[in-house]
Amino acid sequence: MKTVQMFGMIAELFKTDRLACDLPADATVETLRRHLAALKPQLSDMQYAVALDHEIADDTAPIDSAADIAVLPPFAGG
């Protein structure tokens, strides 16, 4: 079980800023994206970045070894 930190609109969508996700051992960032989109279909159209251990990660990056996972939608407000 991985805890994913949520920010901005995605945290509001899930009504939490920390979501527990049950992901397979060989999961990548892409797997996480599909997992989240299955829970909230709106996410499949949304662009957002994923950070593993405080670094922006590619979709192909494996998640299993990451201690810290964050989901970061872009902010426009200013």
Add this chain to the structure above:
Amino acid sequence: MSDHDPASAVQPPGPTTLSADARYRYARQLRLPGVGIEGQQRLAAASVLVVGAGGLGAPALQYLAGAGVGRVGIVDFDRVQAPDLHRQPLYGETALGRLKVEAAAERLADLNPLVRVEPHATVLSPANALGLVANYDVILDGSDNFATRYLVNDAAVRSGRPVVYGAIHRYEGQYCVFNWNGGPTYRCLCPTPPPDAQAPSCSEAGVLGVVAGLVGVQMAWQALAIILEQTVSASGRLTLFDLASGRTTTIGVQRREEQVARAMKGPLGESEHYAGPLSVCAAPDDLEVGAADVLDGWTPGEGGGTIAVVDVREAGEEVFGVPIEAPRVPASMLPARVDLLPSAPLVVLCCETGGRSLAAAARVRSENGAARVKSLRGGLLALDAERMRRGPGGM
């Protein structure tokens, strides 16, 4: 200076010494290690362009001018409105209805007459972005929409200028320095412009004044750190904080050469679809109507004239929004309930900022082919600004 060498973007200080006035004014910061006479001369020789004189730009401007940055440019096309004041204390009651760049320039001239303030009362557009950005050493992106943020990024990458980025969402704020000293760019964090609908503006989502203030002041410091050649702690480090939960996180962003190349590709602003805002990326001409045209042709409270205005905000939203005397058909009901729209030859849909009304007008157009249904460009905030510009009785 090489066009693409951000490190050389800040001009070295000239041979001037500080006047007695300046030594007295800056006495407290001149004592700081890392500033001193040389640092103060660097500040005086430097220039910063602040894009957007709103929640982020207004506090940043106060501290940039106070610190003695020699030349401060401000780009903003907007006017001061009452809902701005809670987070933009640069302005006061006397500024209501005035161009932000003018009101800001006056206030900053009073704050520090040693600073040259250059107001640019215009929309940052693909036509003017490169000229404006290249004319300053450091760019502060305090804009409120994705289109402007990508335009700032691409113009800055092309002219080798560092960008201090900041953005806010409700109780959350974030900031980062991009394109500095070979560091990552905004596109390395967000490769492709999302539709503006993905992130509502402050007008629509709500925002806490202190969040904007905290990010704006951090942005001012990062710009000063670049100029003073101090550690630019936010270069490639995206800091996020949430005042509601107390959480603060820092995320590293790596430079991606393919994203830098995308910023350089094709005519500025045309290399791909910019998803908004309406003022920068014009919607199809016939899908929008301007606030001035609406005020000229519309009689409030009347549905049978040549122009009928329809409020498409959701129920309850108007409590905190711009008041308007117009029938309500929430955007969520369109196009399904197009039958509820008035029968006037021109029906103008309006929401707070013009985004949802444009989307609703486009949906009605594509499903019903109703060319008489358009959207108010810039939304009710633009209508309110136009009303204020015309003054009392200027409906």
